[in-house]
Amino acid sequence: MHPARSVIFFTTASGAGYGMMVWLAVLAALGLLPAELPFGMVAFGLAFVLIVAGLLSSTFHLGHPERAWRALSQWRSSWLSREGVAAIIAFVPLGLFALCWFLLDRQGDVAVAFGILGAETVMFGIVGAAMSLLTMFTTSMIYASLRTIPAWHNGWTVAGYLVLGPMNGAVVLALLTAAFGYVVAAVTMQLAAVVLLVIGLVVKAFYWRHLHTSAPVSTAGTATGLGHLGKVELTASPHDSDNYLLREMGFRIARKHATKLRRIAILLGFVVPILALAGAFLMFGGAMATILSLLAWITCQIGVTTERWLFFAEAKHVVTLYYGEQAV
């Protein structure tokens, strides 16, 4: 499948944004959400910017972005429509979460305040976190529901989206809490991030194993119905140059480098952040912990983007069976 830049940016950016919201709610529930204005502005601000920028970029690849509102109408049958509805509904509790934090929990100019936050903040936070997870689930189901792409049509696709969003969000918050010097919140987020990075690595390992071990769903024989005549091979394509189908569904470059790109995704997306954040966790605060958290965030972002690019580029569509593939 062709990896459209807008969709890669959308799924990674809004995934990280929703993931941050999940962890901000967890911090609020634990009474660890810093009440200071600068941190809140940066943390909530960044989460909202990532979510909104992601959603907006997903409309850029549309042929008619001005008609995007119509996509909210078919939630009864379409996961894409459900995603749009869930994303919009999620803004209500997430907005109230941020607003409550901002209005109700001002504790004056306390330099470092880990105040017990209001019950409303925690409640809206938890509802917002649930809606964030639901939105990520609907995103994953857009891909997992497509039987034409066996690489996506499985539970590991859903697990990947549900884990990698909160994982990425935890890595971002581990950096922000460390940078603002909230040691308890920082070590909590570093621990949470390391746990999710390990789970994320396991999920992706199982995803890739599934790709290699699962039997092909369709073959050139079933696509043409000529399988009973023996081996079926394409001798003449309908057209000499590329067409829409080959550009959109016949993307090939990644498979050549799949192993190398996977190594990059595993190393930068998971292994380096795990080591860096574990190191930061052991230091319990300090400038070095912040630097390690920054390293974790930068490498994780590159790794997750590579992973998402591979998720598209590695996935084969059954229509390629009409263009020379033997089995998908």
Add this chain to the structure above:
Amino acid sequence: MTSLPETTAKKLGLVVDLDICVGCHACAVNCKEWNAAGKSAPLTDYDPYGKKPDGVWFNRIHTFETTDDAGQGQTVHFPRSCLHCEDAPCVTVCPTGASYKRTEDGIVLVNEDICIGCKLCSWACPYGAREYDEHAGVMKKCTLCVDKIYNINLPEESRVPACVSTCPAGARSFGDLGDPESEVSKLVAARGGYDLMPEQGTRPVNKYLPPRPKEHHKGQRGDDGKAPRMLPHSDDSTDGAGLIARWVDKILS
């Protein structure tokens, strides 16, 4: 509404006889001609007279070669178009309601006035029946010549899809596959008509008739009856890739 109808009054569709098709592409050409002026007009072409002509077509004619265990080969020309599936996945994934299946005759259509061009329907279709129009920004697909088959201004014998009326070999038939007494249904029953990729669960309306068994006479035509050598299927060209993709390819190679 992109939920599929429970039943349709008719199941209009095509029957393609792979034993007859000679791979002349006339169906694709006449399809293009009719539809470039009909409901889906314009059927955009990009760079039509240039080095890499490309565009939106509803019919694509492939040629396959089969080789059995004895090495005996057979050439089969294979027209590919929308199968107007009963469980059309392209319809249910549509977020806007632009993609729909008609309750009266089962034809799957796109309402181009509300299509947002998200392309998800083309991902959901196993058969590559949907082609995106870059200029119009909407998805296009075979309409079963809905503007021809009901057109009372045409003589009755012309009220069939363009691909059917033009086929010089008579390899394509049109009719109601929901009616077991129709000519097309009888043809399917007599010749063992089958579905493409039944494992995809789409329940296509269109059926394909298999090539009749061939008798191989070894050496009679000055060859051994074996399939010709296949063209190599290369998978690592970076032609047409974007700048970043080619740059990454260069670094990783």
